[in-house]
Amino acid sequence: MPTAPYGYLPAGAPIGPVRMAPAQVVAGFPVGVIYIEDVWYPMVPGNVVNASTFPFPVRLQPVRGLDISKLFGSERVDVSDSVLAACQELEQAGVRAICSACGFFGRYHARVSPRLNVPAALSSLVQIPWIRIILPGRKIAILTADSSSLDDEIWTSCGVGDTSDLVIGGLQNEPEFSCIIEGRGSFDNDGVQNEVVSLAKRLCEDDQVGAVLLECSDLPPYAAAIQSAVGRPVFDFTTLIKWLHNAVAQKPYGGWV
Numbered sequence: 001m002p003t004a005p006y007g008y009l010p011a012g013a014p015i016g017p018v019r020m021a022p023a024q025v026v027a028g029f030p031v032g033v034i035y036i037e038d039v040w041y042p043m044v045p046g047n048v049v050n051a052s053t054f055p056f057p058v059r060l061q062p063v064r065g066l067d068i069s070k071l072f073g074s075e076r077v078d079v080s081d082s083v084l085a086a087c088q089e090l091e092q093a094g095v096r097a098i099c100s101a102c103g104f105f106g107r108y109h110a111r112v113s114p115r116l117n118v119p120a121a122l123s124s125l126v127q128i129p130w131i132r133i134i135l136p137g138r139k140i141a142i143l144t145a146d147s148s149s150l151d152d153e154i155w156t157s158c159g160v161g162d163t164s165d166l167v168i169g170g171l172q173n174e175p176e177f178s179c180i181i182e183g184r185g186s187f188d189n190d191g192v193q194n195e196v197v198s199l200a201k202r203l204c205e206d207d208q209v210g211a212v213l214l215e216c217s218d219l220p221p222y223a224a225a226i227q228s229a230v231g232r233p234v235f236d237f238t239t240l241i242k243w244l245h246n247a248v249a250q251k252p253y254g255g256w257v
Helices: 080-092 103-115 124-134 152-157 178-182 189-203 220-230 237-248
Strands: 031-038 058-067 097-100 139-144 166-170 209-214
Touching (some): 031 237, 058 080, 080 097, 080 103, 097 103, 097 237, 103 152, 124 237, 139 189, 189 209, 189 220, 220 237
Parallel strands (some): 031 058, 139 209
């Protein structure tokens, strides 16, 4: 299945022949991330498309011509071909796994991922089946950028199926967070955090909620504050991307015995 060779090259060790895939002109990116090309708001540390978020290289690739309204919203259209093209560009660059920078790319997960040669998880929502396994019988609180855009299509594509155990809250109408959807170019970061934490606390008033999942790739900057406020495990795009990275970038262990 892999189109590029795996191989960790330890410093100072003898290195034999090294092979690159045809037309690959960069290397060393274990994870690639597709993102919405046309947006305008701050990408603070913790955001999936902020380069300081991860302790390993991440290759970023825009989906050309895409804006929020086309991906989810009143002007939504089928952009599966554009999503596939962006993922294939990441494959050509030699990434070992592909994720995204918007949970609503999950609408295309079931159609795009089988056409790729590397593991792909196009939405943080694909973590729901796993969370259900490790927290059986508990509900999952979902914080989303736009609750009105979560429909049967995206749930099915992400392998979720029944949604009766999901407690969903949207941020689309919050004064500061709505900057992201409306593309206003600036927000009060403390204000966004307060909005996000307040919503998480409301959702977790249900004692059956066992975990929080952040649909939006702009929410990980506030994950620690959410966890401190609600006292539950918090899953988001960073937990997903780090999981993918650990699977495709294994290094040999070293140490003293």
